[in-house]
Amino acid sequence: MVKTEVSNKEAVINRIEKSSANNIRFAVTDIDGVLRGKFLSKDKVLKALKSGKIGFCNVIFGWDINDACYTNTEASGWHTGYPDAQAFIDVDTLISIPWDDDKPFLIGDFRHDDVFKDICPRTLLKNIEKQAFDLGLLPKYACEFEWFNFSETPQSLYEKDYRNPTPLTPGMFGYSLLRSSLNQEYINEIFDTLKELNIPLEGLHTETGHGVYEACITYDDLSTAADQAIIFKTVVKEIAYQYEILASFMAKWNAALPGCSAHIHQSLWDLKDSKNLFYDSDDENNMSETMKQFLAGQLHCLPHILPMFAPTVNSYKRFVDGSWAPTSISWGIENRTTALRVINPDCNATRIEHRVPGADINPYLAMSAALASGLYGIKHKLKLEDDTFVNGNAYDNQKLKSLPTNLFKATKAMKESPIANELFGVNFVDHFIRTREWEWKQYEPQIDNWELKRYFELI
Missing domain, CATH: 3.30.590.10 (Glutamine synthetase/guanido kinase, catalytic domain)
Structure with a gap:
């Protein structure tokens, strides 16, 4: 990935501001290892980068690979009403997609979400790496x-x-x-x-x-x-x-x-x-x-x-x-x-x-x-x-x-x-x-x- 220090968040923000793209790719990874993402407006991403968080539907860990909703899970399911979870946008993951006019692409995880921080695959990896x-x-x-x-x-x-x-x-x-x-x-x-x-x-x-x-x-x-x-x-x-x-x-x-x-x-x-x-x-x-x-x-x-x-x-x-x-x-x-x-x-x-x-x-x-x-x-x-x-x-x-x-x-x-x-x-x-x-x-x-x-x- 294109690496930047967290302290250089402003450099990433500046790079996105200068991008000719009107939208940004953003994705998180579900439990099956499938990237689930959105095309977000540049303004929305810039606001989210400044706060460090962005909403992502709770269903991300509440359905299977074919989008069938689990009926046996606690963290996510119909019983939760599928509220937004708080996704963290990791500026260290910034890349540009060459076949899509160098559109910026960022990956996130749920390290700061009260419910998903314990079950998010990327957060789990970060925690074990720290060990x-x-x-x-x-x-x-x-x-x-x-x-x-x-x-x-x-x-x-x-x-x-x-x-x-x-x-x-x-x-x-x-x-x-x-x-x-x-x-x-x-x-x-x-x-x-x-x-x-x-x-x-x-x-x-x-x-x-x-x-x-x-x-x-x-x-x-x-x-x-x-x-x-x-x-x-x-x-x-x-x-x-x-x-x-x-x-x-x-x-x-x-x-x-x-x-x-x-x-x-x-x-x-x-x-x-x-x-x-x-x-x-x-x-x-x-x-x-x-x-x-x-x-x-x-x-x-x-x-x-x-x-x-x-x-x-x-x-x-x-x-x-x-x-x-x-x-x-x-x-x-x-x-x-x-x-x-x-x-x-x-x-x-x-x-x-x-x-x-x-x-x-x-x-x-x-x-x-x-x-x-x-x-x-x-x-x-x-x-x-x-x-x-x-x-x-x-x-x-x-x-x-x-x-x-x-x-x-x-x-x-x-x-x-x-x-x-x-x-x-x-x-x-x-x-x-x-x-x-x-x-x-x-x-x-x-x-x-x-x-x-x-x-x-x-x-």
């Missing part, structure tokens, strides 16, 4: 997304009843420069536009599957990385629209094809940003004690908080042996069959890759869960268990504990575990669990294409 700061730790994170592309529009797919969407390119052809050349304007625009938005990519390439790509965002501090991830998905979708392409971040749109991941790369540094605290050259695997404790915490907490990484009914279709997605509570050195992959080449790049999240994550919640569970291991000085380490194919290891196999089981495990409350607070967990229970109850497998209709474009 790391208080321990003298600077979290550095990055997301790498896989997504499928189709020669469709929302209208054409709707008219097809979400049947047989046409892939952008045919065939299983990972790391293909040839296939990329067929749509090079689209691919180049994604790469170049993201750089212009200060969301730099380390790489972009085809994955194995029909019309599927993977992009790795360059690592940054935690809050910036999460904002970059949420904007990345929207930017890709909007650019795709311009080429009559539909980009889908659904975890598993086709059972015969690999799913789409959102691997999270993580490391901890000192507060001066000068030393990678995961690296220890005296250890045979270059792993510091801090890294081992962090890794142990993530393994320990994983089965108790899985819906934070796999939030939809469709998420669990991705966890199939031999599919490049993990199916067990496991870790390994440079092992892509495990849930957690240790990457340990040198002091600059030693990190943990969390391979459980799918592309359908809410980045704020997934990164919150990753950091909170790692800090849990540090606070409790947890040790790595020998029975979680894998040297070889984790899919063939029958001794490993398996991940829950559907959203119902995973949500039940989280609801019954005290660990979730310790990590995220009672109010957040209560609301989040209720939304996942709702999501499972909406599932009607007998309805043809239910998952495609619900998740294909929106997630």
Whole structure:
């Protein structure tokens, strides 16, 4: 994101005042990780920036991904009358949209709202990040997304009843420069536009599957990385629209094809940003004690908080042996069959890759869960268990504990575990669990294409 200090709010106000745009994009993120926003008049935004707050309908956390209002939640619902909540406009998130005449775009959260401050995903991330700061730790994170592309529009797919969407390119052809050349304007625009938005990519390439790509965002501090991830998905979708392409971040749109991941790369540094605290050259695997404790915490907490990484009914279709997605509570050195992959080449790049999240994550919640569970291991000085380490194919290891196999089981495990409350607070967990229970109850497998209709474009 384009960074500014809070003390430079006047500079942001001045930039908006000088903008030729008559309206401003403003968005917040709902519990499913979908940006919900408005086009606001310049005058309204400028007044809100001076006060620091703006009204946003309470329904933002009171409905599901398809705008069906929850009937089982306390924080928002018909019983509240859906009043306005108080959204905070974060000037640190200011970007300009190049394909919309450089229109200013700002992200907000609910850190100052009496009801929503405990359940807002972005606020949760900020709070957990502060816990790391208080321990003298600077979290550095990055997301790498896989997504499928189709020669469709929302209208054409709707008219097809979400049947047989046409892939952008045919065939299983990972790391293909040839296939990329067929749509090079689209691919180049994604790469170049993201750089212009200060969301730099380390790489972009085809994955194995029909019309599927993977992009790795360059690592940054935690809050910036999460904002970059949420904007990345929207930017890709909007650019795709311009080429009559539909980009889908659904975890598993086709059972015969690999799913789409959102691997999270993580490391901890000192507060001066000068030393990678995961690296220890005296250890045979270059792993510091801090890294081992962090890794142990993530393994320990994983089965108790899985819906934070796999939030939809469709998420669990991705966890199939031999599919490049993990199916067990496991870790390994440079092992892509495990849930957690240790990457340990040198002091600059030693990190943990969390391979459980799918592309359908809410980045704020997934990164919150990753950091909170790692800090849990540090606070409790947890040790790595020998029975979680894998040297070889984790899919063939029958001794490993398996991940829950559907959203119902995973949500039940989280609801019954005290660990979730310790990590995220009672109010957040209560609301989040209720939304996942709702999501499972909406599932009607007998309805043809239910998952495609619900998740294909929106997630």
